[in-house]
Amino acid sequence: MKDPDRPETPGSTGGYTDPRDRADTSVGQYAGLGLQFAASIILFLYLGQWLDRRLGTEPVFLLLGVFLGAGGSFYSMYRKLTAAQRREDAEREARKRASGAPKP
Numbered sequence: 001m002k003d004p005d006r007p008e009t010p011g012s013t014g015g016y017t018d019p020r021d022r023a024d025t026s027v028g029q030y031a032g033l034g035l036q037f038a039a040s041i042i043l044f045l046y047l048g049q050w051l052d053r054r055l056g057t058e059p060v061f062l063l064l065g066v067f068l069g070a071g072g073s074f075y076s077m078y079r080k081l082t083a084a085q086r087r088e089d090a091e092r093e094a095r096k097r098a099s100g101a102p103k104p
Contacts, residue, residue, distance in 0.1 A: 029080075029084070033077050033080060033081075036073065036076070036077075037070075037073040037074075037077060040069045040070075040072060040073040040076075041066060041069040041070050041073065042069075043069060044065035044066060044068050044069030044072075045062060045065050045066050045069065046065075047061075047065050048061035048062040048063070048064055048065025048066065049061070049062045049065070051065075
């Protein structure tokens with residue numbers, strides 16, 4: 001059933017989609033990135049702590065684990081965000097070309 005208060009735009013499948021539905025999925029993706037970032041740091045922190053206890057090298061592997069977890073998470077987040085930006089730019093260009101707007 002159509003909601004008269006919700007605007008619709010042409011979708012890639014030829015049907016119409018609500019732009020707010022796409023925004024809901026992107027919010028979920030970005031919230032997932034934050035959770036992935038935190039989980040990665042915590043995982044590597046505990047791994048480094050465990051190695052320090054096993055090898056008797058008190059803060060060395062703990063610090064290394066935190067920095068590896070944070071660095072890996074930043075890199076992963078950067079790749080995902082730039083890929084999403086490229087997709088959005090390509091979709092925007094395709095919409096401009098489809099509407100017949102002149103290219104800048």
